[in-house]
Amino acid sequence: MSALYVGVLARWRGLPRWMLTYGIRCLPGAAGSRGMGCIGFPAHPVWELTTACNLRCIHCHASGGKPFPNELTTDEAKRLLDQLAEVPEFRMMAFTGGEPLVRKDLFEPLAYSQALGFTNTMATNATLIDDDVARRLRRFGLVIAAVSLDGFTAEQHDNVRGISGSFEAAMRGMRALRRAGIILHVNITGDGVQRRATRGVDEPRRRPRYGHPPYVPTRPCWAGAQHK
Numbered sequence: 001m002s003a004l005y006v007g008v009l010a011r012w013r014g015l016p017r018w019m020l021t022y023g024i025r026c027l028p029g030a031a032g033s034r035g036m037g038c039i040g041f042p043a044h045p046v047w048e049l050t051t052a053c054n055l056r057c058i059h060c061h062a063s064g065g066k067p068f069p070n071e072l073t074t075d076e077a078k079r080l081l082d083q084l085a086e087v088p089e090f091r092m093m094a095f096t097g098g099e100p101l102v103r104k105d106l107f108e109p110l111a112y113s114q115a116l117g118f119t120n121t122m123a124t125n126a127t128l129i130d131d132d133v134a135r136r137l138r139r140f141g142l143v144i145a146a147v148s149l150d151g152f153t154a155e156q157h158d159n160v161r162g163i164s165g166s167f168e169a170a171m172r173g174m175r176a177l178r179r180a181g182i183i184l185h186v187n188i189t190g191d192g193v194q195r196r197a198t199r200g201v202d203e204p205r206r207r208p209r210y211g212h213p214p215y216v217p218t219r220p221c222w223a224g225a226q227h228k
Helices: 002-010 015-021 074-085 107-115 131-139 154-161 166-179 192-197
Strands: 046-048 092-096 119-124 142-148 183-187
Touching (some): 074 107, 131 142, 142 166, 154 166, 166 183
Parallel strands (some): 046 092
């Protein structure tokens, strides 16, 4: 299974405990395949719903901020999902951005995707999530939320995210997701500062309660590649 592969690559000491606690629960996010995260899946669509975002991250691959003027309308979004549903191999739908929750009609594509039989996942900074939002996400088929957390202190995280208070807001959102029964997949930007900041993450007392292994190898692109 891909979780074992990631565990070996990341030298993740907490893998045996994770397998016992979360291993089976994470399978719905793999939409029937024996995989987790973006490793081990069959072919699956990842849809950047919008480039709009409420944060200003220094490594943003989408150069997020304002929405593009030609982003799909709600009806166009549903037609796209209809087309994607015609591909037999597509069983999981990943929604990302920008920040998906900035898009006011987000729950309509989610509900439509669920009705078409997709398993929904989403990449989010979690700052716009409270208990009500988390429950709605769960109701519309969201099984895994990939949440960005760039350090375990407000100073570290907010420096990367570009907005003061984003760390506390993200932590509140993550707790709300957990209360709603949505599994967390924590994404950490892999620069030198963050690697030092996240040493010891496998120690149970320091680790937030998530469902997936903490590290996935990444490389800088777009704004991240330009940042020094």
